[in-house]
Amino acid sequence: MFHKGQNRIIDSYSAFFDNGHRQKTELDGWLRGQGIVELTVLGLATDYCVKFTVLDALALGYAVNVITDGCRGVNLQPQDSSQAFMEMAAAGATLYTLDDWRETQA
Known part of the structure; x- marks a missing residue:
């Protein structure tokens, strides 16, 4: 378990x-130690934790898949989650529904 x-x-x-990107968690080092190069991310909140985790993972060189129907946003503005998904995709994340992602794993 890693703490943030x-x-x-x-x-x-x-x-x-x-x-502020001043402190790094131990997650990146652990993933690299395991030889993991591709991540699949889902969770709460789309427009905060999911988005920033995905953007940082991409910047660190990981391939990132986001399961869109496995995410929910805070949505202070109604479009916040949609904008977060667009930012993640523009940065290089691949967006999937869970059913579509499962098909890629078969």
Whole structure:
């Protein structure tokens, strides 16, 4: 298990870094140690933790799949999740529904 958000004065949406990219979690080192190069991400919240985790993973060189129907956003504005998905795709993530992703795993 890896912990994020250990500094009370800095938010940490990404599973890889705090929001200021000053501190890195142990996740990247562990994934690389396991030889993992492709990630599949889903969860809460689309427009915060999922988005920043995906963007950081892409910047670190991982191939990233996002299961869109496995995500839910905070959506302070109604379009926030849609915009987050567009940002992730524009950065290089591949977006799937769970059914479509399962077909790629067969």
